[in-house]
Amino acid sequence: MTLNMRSPLLEEFRNSKNKKYELKDIEGHIVEFSGDQHGSRFIQQKLETANSDEKQMVFEEVLPNALQLMTDVFGNYVLQKFFEHGNQMQKTILAKQMEGHVLSLSLQMYGCRVVQKALEHVLTEQQATLVKELDGCVLKCIKDQNGNHVIQKAIERVPAQHIQFIIDAFHGQVYNLATHPYGCRVIQRMFEHCTEDQTGPLLDELHRCTGQLVQDQYGNYVIQHILERGRAEDKSLVIDKIRGQVLQLSKHKFASNVVEKCVDYGSKRDRQLLIEEVLQPRPDGTLPLVTMMKDQYANYVIQKMLDVVDDDQRELLVNKIKPHLQSLKKYTYGKHLIQKVEKLLPLINNGQLDLNEEAHLEDHTDMNATAEDMMQLHHHQHHTITSDNFMDGRLN
Secondary structure, three states: OOHHHOOHHHHHHHHOOOOOOOHHHHOOOHHHHHOOHHHHHHHHHHHOOOOHHHHHHHHHHHHHHHHHHHOOOOHHHHHHHHHHHOOHHHHHHHHHOOOOOHHHHHOOOOHHHHHHHHHHHOOHHHHHHHHHOOOOOHHHHHOOOOHHHHHHHHHHHOOHHHOHHHHHHHOOOHHHHHOOOOHHHHHHHHHHHOOHHHHHHHHHHHHOOHHHHOOOOOHHHHHHHHHHHOOHHHHHHHHHHHOOOHHHHHOOOOHHHHHHHHHHHOOHHHHHHHHHHHOOOOOOOOOHHHHHHOOOOHHHHHHHHHHHOOHHHHHHHHHHHHHHHHHHOOOOOHHHHHHHHHHHHHHHOOOOOOHHHHHHHHHHHHHOOOHHHHHHHHHHHOOOOOHHHHHHHHHO
16 A cells, blocks of 8 residues: 555554554554555454454454455455454355355465465355365366465365365376475375375375386475375385385485485384395495495485484494495595494494594505495495485475
């Protein structure tokens, strides 16, 4: 609202430092104040503690202008507050104003927020009425920067029987949605909140493209979600696709995240098989473990193995890593991994380990180290970065 369009009351309100205003003081100007940054904030704060008469006064003024305010940069917040603090009748009447406009509101930057808030606070019957307007436009909403949030909220809040049309829109589209920046989020919400009858066919579809999804910048998050929160049988199906490719996938920017989750959330047997794979010499005699230590992504998988495996498995890994500790100190990636292993060594050796002697032995071995050994050590050092940095490093 430009300066010359403000009413004298709003001007006075904006310029007053000392006067204490109440909602009754701006009666007749609620819509104007709702569209002003400072006025909107004032109304929002007052609605949190207003009595029923004050709320009704505000409600009666905003109602005829509800649609306009829903898409307003400041007005939308006033209407959101009504869904939070209004009585059930006010919420119902306000949501009724949305009918016939749910799609356009869902695709609009501010309107989508009001739709989401309505879905959180109206009764089930009205939830169903509102979301039904998106039938036929589900994919459009999912791929929209605003609409995807409304679909997510519908999945989270509306009973499953009322959103079957959303699930139906996913059929044949799982790969396309899982590899979309917004679609991948919606699919995760669906797996979290929908019934097994609804998600079963979609999981079957997902499992048919696991190999591609783990290497996709968005799809890998969907597979990680299955490993973190999915049923045991779905986790096993994912891990079965990873086995036999641990080295290759661990060296991949996005797939390495998935391999880590396999190690973290797999069963003890799953972990054992994954560890056996990295310790199985390749035809040229090299160990995948050694190659992984030198890789900017795969080194994180080794770190995760050391974090979560049982004592016997950890001892096996540490003993394979130990000969490369000193050489690793020459490389950037090695610092955190060295610290991790050096903390484990005394435990594994019952506190009898002499690290200086170990270093001396490694200096000796280092003189005869092959180029492959040197590279392994290099990757090993990249192994321990904080989990936040780890994710940041592979996001783009």
